[in-house]
Amino acid sequence: xxxxxxxxxxxxxxxxxxxxxxxxxxxxxxxxxxxxxxxxxxxxxxxxxxxxxxxxxxxxxxxxxxxxxxxxxxxxxxxxxxxxxxxxxxxxxxxxxxxxxxxxxxxxxxxxxxxxxxxxxxxxxxxxxxxxxxxxxxxxxxxxxxxxxxxxxxxxxxxxxxxxxxxxxxxxxxxxxxxxxxxxxxxxxxxxxxxxxxxxxxxxxxxxxxxxxxxxxxxxxxxxxxxxxxxxxxxxxxxxxxxxxxxxxxxxxxxxxxxxxxxxxxxxxxxxxxxxxxxxxxxxxxxxxxxxxxxxxxxxxxxxxxxxxxxxxxxxxxxxxxxxxxxxxxxxxxxxxxxxxxxxxxxxxxxxxxxxxxxxxxxxxxxxxxxxxxxxxxxxxxxxxxxxxxxxxxxxxxxxxxxxxxxxxxxxxxxxxx
Amino acid sequence: xxxxxxxxxxxxxxxxxxxxxxxxxxxxxxxxxxxxxxxxxxxxxxxxxxxxxxxxxxxxxxxxxxxxxxxxxxxxxxxxxxxxxxxxxxxxxxxxxxxxxxxxxxxxxxxxxxxxxxxxxxxxxxxxxxxxxxxxxxxxxxxxxxxxxxxxxxxxxxxxxxxxxxxxxxxxxxxxxxxxxxxxxxxxxxxxxxxxxxxxxxxxxxxxxxxxxxxxxxxxxxxxxxxxxxxxxxxxxxxxxxxxxxxxxxxxxxxxxxxxxxxxxxxxxxxxxxxxxxxxxxxxxxxxxxxxxxxxxxxxxxxxxxxxxxxxxxxxxxxxxxxxxxxxxxxxxxxxxxxxxxxxxxxxxxxxxxxxxxxxxxxxxxxxxxxxxxxxxxxxxxxxxxxxxxxxxxxxxxxxxxxxxxxxxxxxxxxxxx
Numbered sequence: 001x002x003x004x005x006x007x008x009x010x011x012x013x014x015x016x017x018x019x020x021x022x023x024x025x026x027x028x029x030x031x032x033x034x035x036x037x038x039x040x041x042x043x044x045x046x047x048x049x050x051x052x053x054x055x056x057x058x059x060x061x062x063x064x065x066x067x068x069x070x071x072x073x074x075x076x077x078x079x080x081x082x083x084x085x086x087x088x089x090x091x092x093x094x095x096x097x098x099x100x101x102x103x104x105x106x107x108x109x110x111x112x113x114x115x116x117x118x119x120x121x122x123x124x125x126x127x128x129x130x131x132x133x134x135x136x137x138x139x140x141x142x143x144x145x146x147x148x149x150x151x152x153x154x155x156x157x158x159x160x161x162x163x164x165x166x167x168x169x170x171x172x173x174x175x176x177x178x179x180x181x182x183x184x185x186x187x188x189x190x191x192x193x194x195x196x197x198x199x200x201x202x203x204x205x206x207x208x209x210x211x212x213x214x215x216x217x218x219x220x221x222x223x224x225x226x227x228x229x230x231x232x233x234x235x236x237x238x239x240x241x242x243x244x245x246x247x248x249x250x251x252x253x254x255x256x257x258x259x260x261x262x263x264x265x266x267x268x269x270x271x272x273x274x275x276x277x278x279x280x281x282x283x284x285x286x287x288x289x290x291x292x293x294x295x296x297x298x299x300x301x302x303x304x305x306x307x308x309x310x311x312x313x314x315x316x317x318x319x320x321x322x323x324x325x326x327x328x329x330x331x332x333x334x335x336x337x338x339x340x341x342x343x344x345x346x347x348x349x350x351x352x353x354x355x356x357x358x359x360x361x362x363x364x365x366x367x368x369x370x371x372x373x374x375x376x377x378x379x380x381x382x383x384x385x386x387x388x389x390x391x392x393x394x395x396x397x398x399x400x401x402x403x404x405x406x407x408x409x410x411x412x413x414x415x416x417x418x
Numbered sequence: 419x420x421x422x423x424x425x426x427x428x429x430x431x432x433x434x435x436x437x438x439x440x441x442x443x444x445x446x447x448x449x450x451x452x453x454x455x456x457x458x459x460x461x462x463x464x465x466x467x468x469x470x471x472x473x474x475x476x477x478x479x480x481x482x483x484x485x486x487x488x489x490x491x492x493x494x495x496x497x498x499x500x501x502x503x504x505x506x507x508x509x510x511x512x513x514x515x516x517x518x519x520x521x522x523x524x525x526x527x528x529x530x531x532x533x534x535x536x537x538x539x540x541x542x543x544x545x546x547x548x549x550x551x552x553x554x555x556x557x558x559x560x561x562x563x564x565x566x567x568x569x570x571x572x573x574x575x576x577x578x579x580x581x582x583x584x585x586x587x588x589x590x591x592x593x594x595x596x597x598x599x600x601x602x603x604x605x606x607x608x609x610x611x612x613x614x615x616x617x618x619x620x621x622x623x624x625x626x627x628x629x630x631x632x633x634x635x636x637x638x639x640x641x642x643x644x645x646x647x648x649x650x651x652x653x654x655x656x657x658x659x660x661x662x663x664x665x666x667x668x669x670x671x672x673x674x675x676x677x678x679x680x681x682x683x684x685x686x687x688x689x690x691x692x693x694x695x696x697x698x699x700x701x702x703x704x705x706x707x708x709x710x711x712x713x714x715x716x717x718x719x720x721x722x723x724x725x726x727x728x729x730x731x732x733x734x735x736x737x738x739x740x741x742x743x744x745x746x747x748x749x750x751x752x753x754x755x756x757x758x759x760x761x762x763x764x765x766x767x768x769x770x771x772x773x774x775x776x777x778x779x780x781x782x783x784x785x786x787x788x789x790x791x792x793x794x795x796x797x798x799x800x801x802x803x804x805x806x807x808x809x810x811x812x813x814x815x816x817x818x819x820x821x822x823x824x825x826x827x828x829x830x831x832x833x834x835x836x
Contacts, residue, residue, distance in 0.1 A: 195648025
């Protein structure tokens with residue numbers, strides 16, 4: 001059987017959400033556990049309660065909205081994303097996945113379709129990590145990657161601790177019980193791509209096969225300042241020249257290896273005088289790749305270049321951040337792609353360059369993501385936009401997948417706790 | 419005949435000068451027409467007056483110290499440099515040439531040697547151009563390049579005008595008449611190299627054949643910011659990549675053309691976030707070359723690259739400063755080199771990368787410069803240093819040249835007003 005979502009309700013709900021934390025530039029500032037985020041949660045809980053779905057919080061403030069299933073032992077199929085935003089966030093990043101998830105539950109209810117497995121809509125706490133670090137805090141605690149104690153002790157710039165903000169949350173939601181986090185059997189997240197590929201390839205849906213691994217470095221290059229007019233090349237220790245050569249060598253290597261994203265985002269030249277040969281450069285590298293092996297090779301290549309190829313300057317580096325690549329469950333993806341074929345929706349497989357809650361959840365159970373296009377690839381920006389038709393198709397696919405998975409006989413669903 | 423300078427007197431005089439405007443770091447802050455500079459002038463005038471040399475100022479504050487010649491119509495041979503310094507200046511830049519010039523006059527007097535032409539020691543006003551812009555102000559007014567009216571109206575950061583500072587100068591030196599600037603027949607300036615070449619080549623004297631021309635540019639590169647993780651290369655407009663490619667192309671071109679000095683001194687990347695593809699880069703170029711043609715070619719190459727080779731980014735440029743190259747009088751140089759050979763002093767020919775008063779004076783009469791080595795090529799820095807032995811050899815050569823030129827029959831000296 002097929003379910004048809006209510007695309008008008010979807011759009012209305014997204015429009016309603018865009019009012020919570022609305023900024024003058026047309027986006028939202030709805031940071032984790034802020035008043036604006038709590039108001040958005042209240043709206044979500046009201047919509048859910050009106051349909052009889054059961055809401056609960058866990059101790060880190062993840063919000064679960066549950067439609068019961070018919071089979072007593074079946075683990076819930078969870079659908080979700082996050083309600084919190086960047087300080088200059090758009091109207092789609094995270095919130096689309098939460099609203100689409102609730103839309104799936106409501107569509108099941110509208111059609112009075114019973115499912116063996118419960119279906120849950122989830123809003124993970126603090127995915128963005130702006131107000132409180134790190135990002136994906138709620139899903140990380142849920143997945144056992146980050147301890148609750150460590151998370152609640154984190155303070156924002158004003159000194160407010162997560163713990164206080166959670167106490168405030170629970171006080172504002174006396175109607176939402178605080179319960180142990182429910183186990184789930186599978187997880188699907190609908191999200192905007194935040195990149196330009198789907199739009200460029202005229203696709204409407206991206207099936208996300210995994211999330212790239214990432215490494216960020218700081219490189220320090222030390223030369224010697226000198227008079228720009230009187231110093232011949234052979235006498236120079238020009239930190240700018242050395243730095244640009246390092247950047248070029250590594251950019252070329254990653255391009256040749258497989259066009260992996262390579263970015264020099266910060267590049268600071270000292271002393272910064274027009275007629276002085278630079279003595280120091282500090283710059284950053286952000287590199288992403290789908291396998292640990294490639295990232296390890298990059299690390300070796302970088303170390304080699306920094307340690308020996310910068311003569312007569314000297315250079316050193318520091319790893320600022322490392323995240324391993326992950327692959328979403330291939331069987332689950334295969335199953336979901338099977339449902340996608342024959343639907344006449346242009347789609348393609350994608351790797352995600354950005355991390356998501358789904359990455360954390362994939363530690364516990366099979367997880368998958370679907371992407372919808374971002375206009376001009378823009379995100380983390382108030383101009384973030386996705387066509388209503390694309391949003392509707394994405395939510396419809398989510399509902400199709402959710403119905404299928406939640407209808408499977410519990411023992412045949414291929415998940416197990418890792 | 420030969421004259422022998424008094425190298426001990428030379429060192430003592432330099433040491434005395436290093437006290438005027440002395441800084442805690444062992445250098446001097448003796449900016450144009452400051453109290454410290456006036457005190458240094460007073461010391462110089464006292465030494466000169468004690469030998470009966472006649473001192474005068476011109477209206478822009480250049481100081482002339484004259485030892486008369488025997489031939490009534492002969493134009494003076496001038497030797498000089500400047501007494502003013504950078505805010506964190508060293509103890510040799512400019513002052514060496516002034517003290518060496520006075521040493522030549524004193525040595526002639528010590529040996530009671532008459533010369534056909536008068537010999538003058540000159541301290542040009544405001545060579546550095548830090549307190550009042552532009553640099554080489556005094557010699558520029560003397561040479562008719564800058565008008566007196568324009569120069570006296572210039573104000574420093576505190577609002578003090580050159581005019582006021584000159585009135586103060588003249589009030590402090592009632593014993594030094596203010597006279598029309600004397601015409602000169604030839605000019606030689608002894609100066610520290612401010613670069614690393616003489617030391618690296620184990621030479622003691624540099625005969626300066628000319629001063630390089632110079633151009634300084636600002637380049638603006640415009641791309642588009644994007645997510646470092648989600649944006650593949652083909653979708654990027656990475657301003658950093660475009661900017662480093664422009665810098666590399668121009669650096670390679672100047673290296674191939676003749677190893678001309680090329681410097682990227684300032685390089686500003688925006689927005690400067692580790693995980694954001696840069697949208698804008700602003701950087702500067704300082705390029706020097708010995709001919710207008712090379713600088714014009716560089717300009718064409720730069721325009722070509724900036725206008726067409728930065729796709730998909732866009733770029734534009736602005737010329738911030740242009741100075742034509744100059745060549746010192748080849749006949750004069752040839753004559754001076756003739757006197758140098760057979761003196762057993764390692765020497766070589768050099769182009770100066772930095773400008774000097776001699777460049778302005780060369781507009782009026784044959785001019786030449788001799789360089790002595792700068793340890794580690796350092797200048798505009800309190801660590802500036804030249805070996806006493808090198809200073810003595812440079813001053814000795816100056817005296818030899820001055821004696822020779824001032825002994826020539828006036829009509830045979832090959833100068834004419836240009």
